[in-house]
Amino acid sequence: MNSNQKKLQQLIKDQTLTLTDEELFLSSAYQKYLSSMAKAATGRYRQGLQTLMEWDASDGAGLAYTDNYKIHINAGNSITQSFPSRMLRSESLVGMNGHETAHLLFTDFTTLGLYLRSMENGSFYPEEPSFDDQYQESCEEMLEAVHERDKAVCLTLSECASHISNILEDIYIEARMCDAYPGFFKQGIELNCLRMNELMPSLQSQIDNGFSDFAIVANLLLQYCRAGTVNNLHGYTGPYLDYLEDCVPYVEESIYSDDVKDRLHASNHILGILWEYIKPMVEDTRDRLKVASEEDAKNLLNEILGDQIQGVAPLPSGKNGAMPKQAEAGKKAQSANPPLQFSPQARQNIMSGVQDVVTEEGDRIQLAKTSTILEGNNPGITYNHQYLGSGYEKSASDLFRILNSVATEKAEEQYQQEMTEELQKAANDIHYGNAHTGIHVTVNRMCSVSDDLVKAYQSVAPPLLRASKRLQKTIAPLLKEESEGGKIKNLQFGKRLDTRALHHEDGTFFIRTRLPSEEQKLAVGLLIDESGSMSSSDRITYARMTAIVLYDFCQSLQIPVTIYGHTTPDCEAGVALYSYAEFDSIDTSDRYRLMDMSARNGNRDGAALRYVAEHLSKRPENQKLLIIISDGQPADYGYIGTEAEADLRGIKKEYSKKGIILFAAAIGSDKENIKRIYQEGFLDITKLEELPKNMALLVKQYLK
Incomplete structure (x- = not known):
């Protein structure tokens, strides 16, 4: 190894130690790594699929989304950056990549688009909700307002339905993904699931910070769907938990189903249960429509709900309910996969697998369990992991390989810069x-x-x-x-005689030994x-x-x-x-x-x-x-x-x-x-x- 090679090796070591998360996760090598995972999962259904990375560490920055053609991930998001080690941060990004890939594989964008647009136009799809208990009266009030095609009602319900259906869809597609590709994405998805629940504001904190009633129940619903528990550190016992408990049966029925209409059916009933909490939002929307356009009022409502409901990103859908061609391919891919078999087993399945990973990284905020929800016959929502193998065990080596690749690239760039400076100095002299x-x-x-x-x-x-x-x-x-080196034979002149060549008639009797030349x-x-x-x-x-x-x-x-x-x-x-x-x-x-x-x-x-x-x-x-x-x-x-x-x-x-x-x-x-x-x-x-x-x-x- 010459001096230049030694210098480059030292530069690589230095770059490996000083390489930042932003440089690593935004590198072309890391983007290719995530893209290869997404392509492997989607196969022929997603030609040209790419995972694109960006960096936005500002407050309220998004996590990840898909536009049906590419997957976009913000590597500087608060969830990923909350993990204490680069290995876990990488796993978090892999999990987000898996989540968006799952949408491309298992989400029926056409039906979701039809669902939301039908509601905007004054009708419930696939059918109107109905109850045989105390919610029937409020449900009839909601249906009457929708039938009148009250624009404020339809816009507000559509936005609320979007968030509720997204919660149910997110849980469903993550479970499908963990079951279908446990080696690639399972650990990252579960890490993010656990971390999001840990970082979710407590119920009392949401109340103190002025969250809307609907957003509070939606957050409780999201926590419950992810882990079968809610963050109730202060022992709240009010109506929010009662509403949540009444929503749980609809959640459990839909989350086990491969038919998206079952989740839309559940979303409609959850809207009926929460109508009393939605009505104040309708009045706010009505006031906004007096001074703003329909689109502006809708965007503002979505922004408010997005700030208060944690971890739910909007799903893409085509205009007028039409699904883009790439999404149509995703729908075909969904039908090509065998249905996922759920069963309401112990809730600890999702928590125990992840807890082993984070144990060595430091203590975690433990969620306070709510007895009124967890006791009794409600088993909660859980993933049923059928896979019995060891899973993908090379995630660490993958990260180190990419880290070394990026460090090598940076070191070579630095080396070339130094070489250019030396060449320029020689030119000046x-x-x-x-x-x-x-x-x-x-x-x-x-x-x-x-x-x-x-x-x-x-x-x-x-x-x-x-x-x-x-x-x-x-x-x-x-x-x-x-x-x-070697021996040169058949020479006509020389100091050494080759006795084996004495029979040569041309006089080539001599031999010479040539030493190796370096x-x-x-x-x-x-x-x-x-x-x-x-x-x-x-x-x-x-x-x-x-x-x-x-x-x-x-x-x-x-x-x-x-x-x-x-x-x-x-x-x-x-x-x-x-x-x-x-x-x-x-x-x-x-x-x-x-x-x-x-x-x-x-x-x-x-x-x-x-x-x-x-x-x-x-x-x-x-x-x-x-x-x-x-x-x-x-x-x-x-x-x-x-x-x-x-x-x-x-x-x-x-x-x-x-x-x-x-x-x-x-x-x-x-x-x-x-x-x-x-x-x-x-x-x-x-x-x-x-x-x-x-x-x-x-x-x-x-x-x-």
Whole structure:
């Protein structure tokens, strides 16, 4: 391991220790990790499904939602960030990913959309609620108001129904998901379930903070659905618990059913039970409608309920009850899964599995159980986990792998930044001669490579790499023989006689032992003209192809290679150098950087040539080969004609004395001028398609 590799390893360790949650969870690696989980669960029903991460740690920031096409998760949400370790925070995000994936698989968006729009238009779907007890009178009052199509009543009921149906739907789809994919999502879903209940304000706290009566009962209902218990630390015994107890039978009937209409039926009856608490909200909506539009009044009511009812996010639905195509696929996926078999078993099933995970992380706020709800024949709501296997046990290693990947990416970026600074310092220290007085040289090097460049390379490289491999086969055995040493037989002269060859009639009787050679004989530099004229006749394309072949050829044979492009900056005097491949680069992205090569502005060849020649001259190899690919003479402000030619001849002569062999490959119309400048180092490239092969053969010649 050389010093650069050791430096990078240390940078990776440092980044692993200092990497923040925001950097980790918003990284492309982590998003791909969650996306792969969602895709694995949805299969062919969700082509192109992605999980997108964002960061919003402000008060009241959302958790997660799906728009039927993508899953959006806020990694900075209060639930996730309340966990004490990064491992648990990651599990929380996996759970949210599983929750939204469950909606895509198991939620019937068409029926839910029809349900809410029917209520807005003055009718109950799938049927009107009815009671045979004390709630029948208030139910009839509610139905009468709806039949009159009172806009305030319909809007308010629709918003309340949305939250109630979401509570029931959330519990149902989470249970389905835990049953269908216990290895992927079960632990994260249950962790979030437990944590949300822990963070739910106590009943008395909600009363003290002025929560609406409807929101208080909805929160109690949500807590009960999640864990069969409510947070009643202060021992409240008032009517809220009575209303909750009357809602429980409808909840239990619907939560076990795979038919969404059963949950909508339960929601309608819960609205009838809570009508007395909904009526004050209707009057508030009526007042708002006098000064605001119907849409504004609806949004304000939804915002108020959203702030007070904890952990319930709106479900997407198409306009006019129509379901988007992606949601239709989710409905098909739902029917393709076997129905979940529920049974009202002990409520501790959901709590015990999670409590083991959080025990080592510190004490938890324990929920106070409400005897009036839990005692008697009400068993509560629980998940029936049929799975008997060990579940997915690699979540920790997954996180560490992603953490290391992100840390490596950041460390490599930092390393590349430091390398660019060193290259720029070297450029500043070079004396470029009188011809370049006042000219500034800027070294450009990408710290990270985009996916687009990687894909572009992968699309064009295969045939070029095959050409490189064919050229390597002819030289690799010679290099191997030289590095390993051995005996050279059948020599006509020598100090040692080979007795086994005395019968040779041509006098090849001698043998010599060659010791292994560890010294590297050759280093290669490639400098490519990126002036605007290189766009003509695909010259820059063939130059890029040459760079790909030459880089692979040298890398495969362990020949140190550096590749630069050069042009002039926009609207100013100077030289812009583009570092594509470096001698000491230890990442694997230089090959992708080559795809950034393009025709740009002018060309001030002398300064660029001196920089790369100086860069190459510091190498320890015995031979140093510098190849220039150009389509014409230098062309920059104050740098053209005989003065520029004299500068280039002087640079070539100067660095020839330092052991640098220079060749100029001319691919443009100014071949005679380039030949006059570089003389014996001139290569006439008539057929551009042969340029990559010819450059590799030139390197091969000096390897021998």
